[in-house]
Ligand SMILES: Nc1ncnc2c1ncn2[C@@H]1O[C@H](COP(=O)(O)OP(=O)(O)OP(=O)(O)O)[C@@H](O)[C@H]1O
């Protein structure tokens with residue numbers, strides 16, 4: 258029923274999990290065209306972030322928050338705003354925009370149908386990492402031709418609503434569903450090295466080295482770790498981090514174009 262992360266996922270399928278970075282959502286008309294087109298050809302699950310939008314609402318409402326390790330420390334007041342923005346405005350707008358493109362999108366959060374179970378991250382308040390995925394509801398929706406659009410919230414061990422990093426949510430869903438591809442679209446052209454140049458392929462060792470050196474920081478830390486985890490349980494699957502604003506980005510991400518940063522399970526041979 259669930260994939261706890263440690264268990265092996267099913268063989269990679271034609272399913273694609275696409276994560277839309279919150280920072281790209283407002284300017285992504287042509288990206289949404291691509292998501293709609295792709296979803297007419299193969300099963301697609303969309304996960305969205307909304308970090309920039311949550312920040313702007315928190316500021317507007319005078320609720321202070323801070324980031325630690327790329328995760329927003331979320332108290333009860335911040336959670337209320339976060340849930341309202343992610344499950345409310347961000348999700349509903351995305352569903353509407355996809356539906357306007359002929360895509361049979363259905364909005365959900367990780368709370369609905371117990372989709373995402375989380376484990377509290379110590380010291381971060383109402384923030385959880387994905388510990389299990391309940392996939393039946395998604396499989397039912399996908400089989401009926403729907404495109405699930407998922408806001409990154411989860412229930413923790415005590416049944417409390419928690420904020421989850423959207424990349425972690427996307428990776429958990431990709432793993433749980435045995436997706437063949439995980440595409441993390443963001444606002445940069447991939448992971449950049451110390452020289453500021455995009456790194457075309459990265460494995461766990463190099464990623465952790467660059468995190469320790471402070472070269473990979475902010476939201477890129479949970480992103481690359483999620484991509485690595487999303488891959489680990491699914492041999493044959495592939496993950497990529499790319500700029501959602503690039504032309505034809507989805508088709509190129511699913512092909513073998515030199516695009517973004519491909520996450521590889523094994524480091525390159527020397
Ligand atoms: N080495 C790096 N290479 C590229 N980007 C990096 C690096 N280190 C830190 N970053 C930052 O990571 C950011 C992307 O992560 P961020 O969490 O901000 O966006 P997102 O995940 O696309 O959106 P959301 O969090 O709303 O879902 C980039 O905009 C960049 O500022």
Ligand SMILES: [Mg+2]
Pocket residue numbers: 306308423424476477480
């Ligand atoms: Mg992020």
